[in-house]
Amino acid sequence: MDFDDTPDEAAWRAEVRAFLERHPPVPEQPRAWQATLYDAGFVGVTWPVEAGGRGGTPMQQAIVDQETARRGLPPLINLIGIGMCGPTVIVHGSERQRQRYLKRLLRADDLWCQLFSEPSAGSDLAALRTRAVRDGDGWRVSGQKVWTTLAHLADFGILLTRTDPDVPKHRGLTMFVVDMKAPGVTVRPLRQMNGDSHFNEVFFDDVRIPDDERLGDVGDGWRVALTTLMSERLSLGGGGTSIGPKPEAVARHVAAHIGALPEDRQVLARQELGRGYVAALGARYTGYRQLSKLSRGELPGPEASAGKLSGTRSARDLTDLAVRVLGPDAATGGAEWQDMQALLPGMAIAGGSDQVLRNIIGERVLGLPAEPRADKGVTFRESIG
Amino acid sequence: MNFDLDQEHLDLAGGARDFLSGSASPAAARAALDEGAGVRPGRAELIKSGYATITIPESHGGGGGTVLQLAVVAEQAGRVLAGPSLVNFARAAVLLEGFPDRLAGLADGSLAVAVIDDASPVLDAIGSDTFLTLRDGTLVCGPGEVMARRPIDATRGLGDVTLGETTDLVRDARPLWRKAERVGRTILAAEGLGAAARLLEMGVEYAKERHTFGRPIGSYQAVKHMLVDVYVAVEQLRSLVWWAAWAADRAPGELPLASAAAKAAAATTLELAAETVIQVHGGIGYTWEHDAHLYWRRAKTDRFLLGDDVAAFDEVARLAMGEAAR
Ligand SMILES: Cc1cc2nc3c(=O)[nH]c(=O)nc-3n(C[C@H](O)[C@H](O)[C@H](O)COP(=O)(O)OP(=O)(O)OC[C@H]3O[C@@H](n4cnc5c(N)ncnc54)[C@H](O)[C@@H]3O)c2cc1C
Numbered sequence: 001m002d003f004d005d006t007p008d009e010a011a012w013r014a015e016v017r018a019f020l021e022r023h024p025p026v027p028e029q030p031r032a033w034q035a036t037l038y039d040a041g042f043v044g045v046t047w048p049v050e051a052g053g054r055g056g057t058p059m060q061q062a063i064v065d066q067e068t069a070r071r072g073l074p075p076l077i078n079l080i081g082i083g084m085c086g087p088t089v090i091v092h093g094s095e096r097q098r099q100r101y102l103k104r105l106l107r108a109d110d111l112w113c114q115l116f117s118e119p120s121a122g123s124d125l126a127a128l129r130t131r132a133v134r135d136g137d138g139w140r141v142s143g144q145k146v147w148t149t150l151a152h153l154a155d156f157g158i159l160l161t162r163t164d165p166d167v168p169k170h171r172g173l174t175m176f177v178v179d180m181k182a183p184g185v186t187v188r189p190l191r192q193m194n195g196d197s198h199f200n201e202v203f204f205d206d207v208r209i210p211d212d213e214r215l216g217d218v219g220d221g222w223r224v225a226l227t228t229l230m231s232e233r234l235s236l237g238g239g240g241t242s243i244g245p246k247p248e249a250v251a252r253h254v255a256a257h258i259g260a261l262p263e264d265r266q267v268l269a270r271q272e273l274g275r276g277y278v279a280a281l282g283a284r285y286t287g288y289r290q291l292s293k294l295s296r297g298e299l300p301g302p303e304a305s306a307g308k309l310s311g312t313r314s315a316r317d318l319t320d321l322a323v324r325v326l327g328p329d330a331a332t333g334g335a336e337w338q339d340m341q342a343l344l345p346g347m348a349i350a351g352g353s354d355q356v357l358r359n360i361i362g363e364r365v366l367g368l369p370a371e372p373r374a375d376k377g378v379t380f381r382e383s384i385g
Numbered sequence: 386m387n388f389d390l391d392q393e394h395l396d397l398a399g400g401a402r403d404f405l406s407g408s409a410s411p412a413a414a415r416a417a418l419d420e421g422a423g424v425r426p427g428r429a430e431l432i433k434s435g436y437a438t439i440t441i442p443e444s445h446g447g448g449g450g451t452v453l454q455l456a457v458v459a460e461q462a463g464r465v466l467a468g469p470s471l472v473n474f475a476r477a478a479v480l481l482e483g484f485p486d487r488l489a490g491l492a493d494g495s496l497a498v499a500v501i502d503d504a505s506p507v508l509d510a511i512g513s514d515t516f517l518t519l520r521d522g523t524l525v526c527g528p529g530e531v532m533a534r535r536p537i538d539a540t541r542g543l544g545d546v547t548l549g550e551t552t553d554l555v556r557d558a559r560p561l562w563r564k565a566e567r568v569g570r571t572i573l574a575a576e577g578l579g580a581a582a583r584l585l586e587m588g589v590e591y592a593k594e595r596h597t598f599g600r601p602i603g604s605y606q607a608v609k610h611m612l613v614d615v616y617v618a619v620e621q622l623r624s625l626v627w628w629a630a631w632a633a634d635r636a637p638g639e640l641p642l643a644s645a646a647a648k649a650a651a652a653t654t655l656e657l658a659a660e661t662v663i664q665v666h667g668g669i670g671y672t673w674e675h676d677a678h679l680y681w682r683r684a685k686t687d688r689f690l691l692g693d694d695v696a697a698f699d700e701v702a703r704l705a706m707g708e709a710a711r
Binding site for chain 2: 009248252271283303359361366
């Protein structure tokens with residue numbers, strides 16, 4: 001056991017630091033910033049060299065993440081592409097697709113989105129209805145996606161469709177790369193509860209997709225989607241500790257305001273800070289354990305979901321405290337913490353809701369029996385009756 | 386960075402598990418409550434095994450090992466509610482650093498040492514003959530008269546101690562005392578980790594076996610999700626215990642925060658695990674014959690040792706704010 005950097009890790013950290021010092025990001029140009037970082041070798045660190053990556057280790061990527069977070073830099077614009085879409089293309093794409101898409105994705109020359117959820121398919125993703133039908137040497141796609149983060153800016157997306165409604169629902173799915181600028185694709189921004197518009201509705205009206213933009217075999221879309229979801233876990237590595245505010249920042253904020261509170265409130269605030277802080281440290285150090293496992297070449301298992309689950313909880317508790325130490329003024333002021341407070345409910349839903357994550361951990365880690373399901377042994381068509 | 390146990394630690398844990406599960410058990414903890422039977426494996430056996438004295442230097446008859454090694458063993462001790470606790474051994478090894486004869490006595494069992502805190506009942510007072518405490522900033526040592534308390538958890542040997550004539554050992558001993566306390570908190574948390582991990586196993590096992598309404602109860606989300614919350618808490622506690630133990634050995638600057646966090650998390654996690662697992666068992670979980678309450682007793686007792694969880698959370702908050710203000 002050893003928390004210190006190895007000599008290699010230390011050298012890498014120094015390299016990253018030196019670069020970040022010389023190249024302050026330009027917040028208004030997130031794509032240019034990602035390209036600059038990529039050209040220096042700091043994006044897609046763990047991706048294979050053939051895929052435009054650096055063939056580095058998860059620890060090297062973690063060090064880049066730590067150093068950028070330390071400087072308070074925002075996450076990369078193409079995070080969904082890097083964390084989810086790209087890895088899916090690496091595993092299931094053709095040589096042509098890999099050549100065409102991956103490097104441009106890493107440089108943010110193209111932005112990507114993930115077109116999975118639908119109005120009637122979120123947690124129950126395999127219930128999706130967007131249809132893809134053969135049409136000569138290609139496909140015609142019609143249907144609707146929803147909650148699609150970044151679709152309003154994206155150039156491409158990975159799109160999960162139903163190609164066969166007459167088999168059980170997990171089996172009749174097929175994945176494609178879709179050109180978001182293709183005729184028939186309509187993107188309508190949705191307004192989130194925090195007032196931002198980062199996610200969208202996406203309508204497909206008889207959109208043509210060439211067959212060579214298929215990812216994986218026809219009918220094998222569920223397996224392809226599992227690659228995406230597994231990569232999502234990997235990219236949430238660090239045990240969910242990238243969710244919400246850094247506990248140190250909350251402690252700083254509480255320290256600055258606690259003196260103005262009545263004595264009994266100070267005692268209470270310290271209890272809550274203590275509890276939130278311990279939970280955040282627990283998540284952080286559990287993340288380090290997972291990172292160490294990844295570095296030894298082990299695959300991320302379902303236990304990685306625990307980090308997102310608990311990281312979201314402690315982020316919400318700590319943010320709640322940060323708002324409350326502002327006193328009644330927080331009803332109208334304290335924008336930074338209010339914004340955070342309005343962002344976090346989405347984290348308990350996106351990428352697997354808290355309840356779904358508990359099911360996953362209960363069944364795959366603890367080995368508890370699954371619930372009986374009403375959709376078992378029937379075709380998709382029968383299941384929607 | 387490599388944050389995981391090494392093979393050497395895993396081997397140590399395996400050996401400790403064999404020894405402890407052969408010499409201690411929840412049944413023994415029940416007998417201690419029922420009949421006032423002595424704790425198992427008992428001081429003599431623990432010393433003979435070498436596990437209790439891991440952190441005493443080899444030159445004084447100990448194992449010359451690390452706090453992390455002792456923590457690995459302590460987890461196994463917690464699984465089977467072993468007694469006496471390894472906490473006093475860990476603390477005394479730090480406090481008696483400059484006293485070779487006493488250290489040797491601790492290592493060979495001729496001295497049975499317990500540490501007295503102001504605010505907490507004295508752990509393993511019963512069976513101890515030599516007591517260490519901090520009096521006006523001075524570390525003192527002496528014999529004492531023990532009055533047993535009515536135990537919630539009879540494996541903890543709690544009692545009140547009236548000190549006899551004491552010897553001053555170290556003046557201005559506060560920093561040393563704090564360090565020992567933090568090492569002690571780390572080992573206490575490791576014992577709590579073992580107990581909580583064992584409880585989780587019991588709960589999961591039962592949830593797979595027990596059927597109601599034609600289904601295993603573990604398939605009901607109300608049951609499943611409770612157990613998942615325990616699992617998450619146990620794994621986070623494991624991370625905090627390892628971190629604190631590593632800090633005790635290698636990064637003294639991180640020990641205050643790490644040990645307070647581990648102590649606090651151990652108290653809340655063990656309590657959550659015990660209450661959850663009783664609930665998961667239904668009526669049988671509420672019986673004297675079932676093991677769950679023996680772990681529950683451990684939870685209800687340990688939370689008050691070495692300062693309670695409220696104090697530990699407060700300390701975490703103060704440290705976090707202090708560090709932030711720096
Ligand atoms: C901010 C944000 C960004 C997102 N970005 C994307 C994106 O880029 N691409 C994309 O494809 N999707 C995206 N999503 C969608 C997200 O994946 C879904 O919202 C999520 O999977 C939940 O699905 P749902 O909204 O249909 O809710 P439902 O599945 O209808 O769930 C409703 C409630 O029921 C509970 N529930 C459902 N099933 C179970 C069960 N089996 N057991 C217990 N409880 C259950 C859920 O926990 C939830 O509380 C995003 C969502 C958010 C909030």
